Amino acid sequence: MSSEQRREVIILGSTGSIGTQAIDVVTRNPDRFRVVGLAAGGGRLDLLVDQACALGVEVVAVADPDAAADLGRRLRERGHPAKVLAGAEGVAELASWQCDVVLNGITGALGLESTLAALRAGRLLALANKESLIIGGPLVRAVAQPGQIVPVDSEHFALAQCFPRALGDDLTSLAMGQVHAPTAEVRKLVITASGGPFRGRTRAELSGVTRGQALNHPTWSMGPVITVNSATLVNKGLEVIEAHLLFDVPLDRIEVVVHPQSVIHSMVEYTDGSTLAQASPPSMCIPIAYGIGWPHRVDAVAPAIDWTRAHTWTFEPLDGDAFPSVDLACEVGAAGGTAPAVYNAANEEAVDAFLAGRLAFPAIVDTIAQVVSEHQQPDTSSALALADVYAADAWARERARELISRSA
Structure with a gap:
């Protein structure tokens, strides 16, 4: 077109x-x-x-x-x-x-x-x-089909643009497992995270955070569920699994780094030591416009970075002790099957409970971890069916609600 x-x-x-x-x-x-x-x-x-x-x-x-x-x-x-x-x-x-x-x-x-x-x-x-x-x-x-999915998450929109242009001028070869050849040159995918409103806090310091504090994201304006997911970094765990599925890069070659300014949206590191990054101000309008306009860009969707003034961009490692959701997501992604559905469903129930004042903030990820640990995969002798996903989703929600009621 x-x-x-x-x-x-x-x-x-x-x-x-x-x-x-x-x-x-x-x-x-x-x-x-x-x-x-x-x-x-x-x-x-x-x-x-x-x-x-x-x-x-x-x-x-x-x-x-x-x-x-x-x-x-x-x-x-x-x-x-x-x-x-x-x-x-x-x-x-x-x-x-x-x-x-x-x-x-x-x-x-x-x-x-x-x-x-x-x-x-x-x-x-x-x-x-x-x-x-x-x-x-x-x-x-x-x-x-190849090229039928265009990722709109800012991180995956960024990753797709950091793959070699030798693959073509569009995403046709980049979506849904069509990057087998370039992955030989890719050392790792680096997904950036703002760190959310509680960046720098220890796990002990998270025990008393409120709904209002969790919804006060420092750089993005989003709906309540995804904002809480960003505060727990569950959202980043989901994005790691998403990148693995979209680009066929193994989970152990996907890394999360905290970048509070939310200007670098993700990076691809290559085997020769070079790293390509995509940068733009934190606006979802840019990946949305690229998604609905693909393979053509839309002019003047959002203001570009102002290079006439000084900028400081910082990066720091993720604190896995305070925010264990990413490591848990990697385990879930490696397990595959219905495990990701259980992780997601338990999180949705826990976030709803937190927003309703029925669950403490650290207990969101604790609830997910407990439900995931109890999950039994269905029979793997046949391909995963939609009914399997829905059954796992329903079981995880029920189990999460039981755990949440006991903690109230």
């Missing part, structure tokens, strides 16, 4: 942080993009209706089936009778709707079916929902 053609986009998770920023990119570039469908959970119905009417979309999906009738009524009252799809199956149906690209910005494990639906329909997938790849890795890899 040439850059002059207007690309039709479907945005899943339109009322969340990724979705609202994606809409901002689209509305600032009406000659490049047109949104044809939106999906959201249903918790911010007023915003979803405003988005649908402003963008003139033809179809809207809401994950909460009880909100569908209300959504349809509000749209009709606004003179915009778009088609309404309801429930998780409605969101997945929208993911396969006719379009050029699907941006999956759904939070959590709920994004898996939509990821699979978009890939099966042959859509280009701009993937911000890392959890769907992490928990359903073998399932996603089985249906994804």
Whole structure:
């Protein structure tokens, strides 16, 4: 597709942080993009209706089936009778709707079916929902074609651009295990982490942190779940697994380094001692625009680094004692199977409990570790099935809730 053609986009998770920023990119570039469908959970119905009417979309999906009738009524009252799809199956149906690209910005494990639906329909997938790849890795890899997934996480967007340009001018050879040849020259992937709001604290100093403190991220503006995940560094553990699955680089060659300024988004270190890094101010609009516009860049998405003034960028090792979630994620990624689904599900339950005031901050990762330690992998004689992933997810949530109730 040439850059002059207007690309039709479907945005899943339109009322969340990724979705609202994606809409901002689209509305600032009406000659490049047109949104044809939106999906959201249903918790911010007023915003979803405003988005649908402003963008003139033809179809809207809401994950909460009880909100569908209300959504349809509000749209009709606004003179915009778009088609309404309801429930998780409605969101997945929208993911396969006719379009050029699907941006999956759904939070959590709920994004898996939509990821699979978009890939099966042959859509280009701009993937911000890392959890769907992490928990359903073998399932996603089985249906994804080379170049069909463009990573939207800033770290993986950065890594993809740091691979050798000899591979081509786009990501066709870089997504979903298509980098077998270049990995011989790659010594390691280096994923940067801001360190979150509690960088430098010991584990003992984390015991009394509050919800408000955990949600006060120093460099990024994100939704509550991913912000807490950044505070525990669970998000970074998930990103390590995601990088492993996207680029086929072994887990022991993926390193996390703390970079508080969040300007270097990730790096690729080569066997000759050179390291390539991608740098830009901390704005998700840049990877979002690249994801929905791939393989063409979108002009003036965000301000570039101002080289007329002095900058200081620092790097420091990750404190694995205070933040053990990354090491735990590496163990889970190496185990494979349904272990990543258990890690993710236990975390989602623990984060919900922390945000509700029912769980202490350090107990988030403690809960994940306990649930992971009790997990029994399904029979490995056959390929992983979607039912296996969902069964592990359900078991992990139930077990996490039991542990959380005992700690209350």
